[in-house]
Amino acid sequence: MSTAAIQSKSFYEEKKGLKSWIFSTDHKRIGLLYFYSLGSFFLVGVILGLLMRLELISPGETIMKAKTYNQVFTLHGVIMIFLFLIPSVPAVFGNIFLPIMIGTDDVAFPKINLLSWWLYVLGGLFALSTLVVGDGPADTGWTFYAPYSVKTGTNVSLAVFAAFILGFSSILTGLNFIVTIHRLRHPKMGWFKMPLFPWALYATAWIQVLATPIIGITLLMIIAERVFGLGLFDPSLGGDPILYQHLFWIYSHPAVYIMVLPAMGLISEMIPTFAKRPIFGYKAIAYSSMAIAFIGYFVWGHHMFTSGMSGPARVIFSILTFLVAVPSAIKTFNWVATLYKGSILIKTPLLFSMAFIFQFLIGGLTGLVIGALATDVHLHDTYFVVGHFHYVMFGGTGFAMFGAMHYWYGKIWGKMYNEKMAQISFGFIFVGFNFLYFPMLILGLMGMPRRYYDYLPEFTTLNVISTVGSWVMVLGIIMMLTNLIRSKKRGEKAPKDPWGGTTLEWQTSSPPSLHNFDTEPIVPEEGPYFHKV
Amino acid sequence: MANFVMVNSGHNRDDEADKLGMWLFLFTELLLFGGLFLVYTIYRYLNADAFLHASYELNVIMGTVNTIVLLTSSLTVAMSITAIQKGDTKMALTLIWSTIAFAGVFLVIKYFEWTAKFEHGLFPGMEHYNMLEPGEKLFFFLYFFMTGFHGLHVIIGGIILLFVIAAIRKGETNQGKFIFLENGALYWHLVDLIWIFLFPLFYLIH
Amino acid sequence: MFTNASNFVDGVDLSFAIILGASVFFLVAITAIMIWFVIKYNRKKHPKPGIVKENHKLEIIWTVIPTILVLVMFYYGWMGYKPMREFPKDSIHIKAIAQMWSWNFEYENGKVSDTLVVPIDKAVTLDLISRDVLHSLYIPAFRIKEDVIPGIDNKMWFIGQELGDYNILCAEYCGDRHSYMMSKVYVVQETEYSTWLNDKSSNDHPGLQVLKKNACTSCHSLDGSKIIGPSFKGVWGITETVITEGVERQITVDKEYIRSSIYDPNADVTKGYNPGLMITTYKDLITEDEVKDIIEYLKTLK
């Protein structure tokens, strides 16, 4: 016991049994709890997505009724946004790796961390319970626009309440991370010695804390309105439906950056490791995270260009929307520049990172198309927008998560995944993804509105291509998951640092011990991404 | 097994962190009410006359008394911190109890105020309410929603203070370590502060 | 793309082309450079990374150039959009009335039609009115769209520049039959337009005209099929179960029941259907005489 050579027990072995998990305050265990619960909800959302695609393979009724379809896309949106993407990267990888990467043994408030997970599960159950209770899931779209959301007979109140609880959970995670980063960084780790993933989490956490309360109170108002049957947002009773839209988007636009900033942080970790070079423009990337977080607050109106806002407001929102694109461009350029003169190891995480850059580019650039006033008038609420957000959310954040699952696979589970299988499944996912979503962009240009159960015959071909793409993608995802699940048993034992990474998580064992480090972590003086060559 | 001590452990006592966390939390609470104030302001602007007319229904005297009650309770809870710093646990406990008592008084007065409105049939869905014009309806809806939501916060604040009392009794919170009391008091000040905004908005602007 | 169907197509398509051009350039360039780096600096060929210094000049360049570019994009977007909000002084005013789930167009001379007919090369202003929830009037070929919001007076305008018929769609989700809320706009010659406009005769039963004008037929079929509400076919005189204040009871569909179903639809809710879908009361929209017409018409639907 006295010599440091003895490997200490990993955090898995420290305690056993279900209780030791669901009441654990260890950040790694909570991260894994999030991972499994998030994954389950994601599967539900994905299956709903596939059902929608199946319905849309031909015009007219294919497998479900119009009302069911409306409920399906609403639940799909609610699950994907509130249960999957908003928590996703921070709650899973942030929880597991933030404390390790800044050289400490836990987050600032471990108990509150556990509470957020419990709230998350509770919110998730509320959302799913709409499936079985009363008139079924809400049929309003994930935006819950009044006055329809006040009039419909479906379970809007329950769905909205679920979103409220999830918001609370998100606030607590954000608050925890801010305090952790301020108070628990390793004494030798100054702000600009901190890796970029924690930086991204820091920027995100501020959005979580500052934007979420607004949606919280807005959702409560919708509930009150439904319960007491009166019109805060219902024009026939004196209310203003546009006010609802403002309140909704004041949160929900910044929320899209909650979804993408941490994913960008993941990319900023993976690229330097596989290029074996310090990241290019470290400070530029760190500052641009903060810039996105800040400017992102003032662009919400671009979701409402056709709602009858005043002319000057539309112009201002459009110009700000364009400005918020610049920091994303800066990041993209820096990532690519990091590859220059590197010594590049092509492994699955890098492939996912490259796919991220490609797809985020498409998503971001289509964002510019709908950020412009003239074109948005034509494209608003068409499949072009659906294509845009799947490209940034799934093609961006989703792919970054898949990449990180491979990058940190050994660190989390102690085994290595099968590289060849992983690359093949990546191929399927990448091809399937683009066949699934690129046709949607064209459909939008041709004028097919979104949330359409049925469509005109001229849109059939592209819809069929898209549906077939979804099957290719499913195949890829099933292969990827099988590989990851099998490797947990059969994979080779993971070394401390399989990729030659330089951040602190690679200094501890795989998987780490309960207290993360058994010896003092060494914070590199040259900055987080210095490779000794 | 760990053969070194982590100075920056998440399990160390860190009053600064607790305070920072609390301030962030208070910030989210302020934003929550901020959303409501925004809605209030916009509708007041759109329905100036109706709001004016409806606000005469409210009882300024009860509102004023309640404001004084809450301000006093903020004072007592602030004094309890000084008391515990001096090591006078008994005094601290008395002061916290009186804060909770004031909270009770506040709620009782609120109860009578609300019952009066109920008797006039002004609660959403009631007869008199349904006959009001849209602007007045909005006013009363917001009145009940915002004061009700604030009342909920008074109750939560009171419960937090009960936990503080328990912690003092157990000795977990004491002269050398009173961050829990400080945070509880901070929360209470927030509750007070919000009322300071609600009061003029509903009762005084004529 | 690039038709000339309305006066806005040019502006919109121009700004689209400019943004698309820049986007394709960046997409191709960045992707190509990325792949090229990955191949060229592959670890097998390039085992030792080179030293690259931070380069502030480069950072500034790739901040400033995109900023300028996005401002250019913004400018064209704005210019393409501006004319949509500059309403002409004299134009034909038509009320576009949206309700779940159909469009009606009311002309200045009182004519109501479920399709929009406009003369070529004439400015047309649509006053957008919604009777229930949000809708959005979208004419893809004209590149225009504006939300139709209850209680708020939105409007839009255009000049149809090519003869033909074009789709009108609803682009804001509005419930079950949102995707069926379609109509057509016909751009016709001036003369054809004025004969059409002044021809108010109709072969329809007066009751059917009332039903069509008020969009009842978007929820109630005339052929027995169930859309959203019960079909009108054969409804006259039958006995059915309704729910009144939570209690089930049997009624016969007679004059009084139909009248109350129109003026106070939520009082008796037909079993198996959702309440709250019909407008709370049609008092301001349908006169007592029109109700009589409806009843007479329903009697004929056996």
Ligand code: HEA
């Ligand atoms: C992860 C989520 C995410 C992200 C990151 C973004 C990013 C952006 N979004 Fe997106 N958006 C959504 C999720 C997201 N969006 C969702 C969910 C909706 C629909 C909601 C609903 O209605 O249901 C939506 C809808 C939406 C609309 C409303 C469309 C409509 O309904 O009419 C608009 C309009 O402006 C918009 C714009 C943008 C812009 C400009 C960006 C920018 O931040 C993108 C910036 C990135 C780049 C530009 C790429 C990098 C570029 C380069 C390296 C090249 C050089 C660049 C230049 C020349 C500038 N988005």
Ligand code: HEA
């Ligand atoms: C991260 C967010 C996210 C993700 C990942 C997805 C994933 C998918 N989305 Fe998503 N979508 C949204 C967010 C997302 N969506 C949102 C916010 C909306 C707006 C809702 C609204 O309008 O209110 C929307 C709307 C939306 C529409 C538009 C509906 C309409 O307007 O009428 C469509 C249409 O096709 C669609 C399709 C799909 C499909 C087919 C998938 C599929 O998931 C595609 C990929 C398939 C897989 C990933 C397969 C997974 C694997 C398995 C099933 C097997 C598991 C096996 C084992 C465990 C062994 N979505």
Ligand code: CUA
């Ligand atoms: Cu009307 Cu959609």
Ligand SMILES: [Cu+2]
């Ligand atoms: Cu946005």
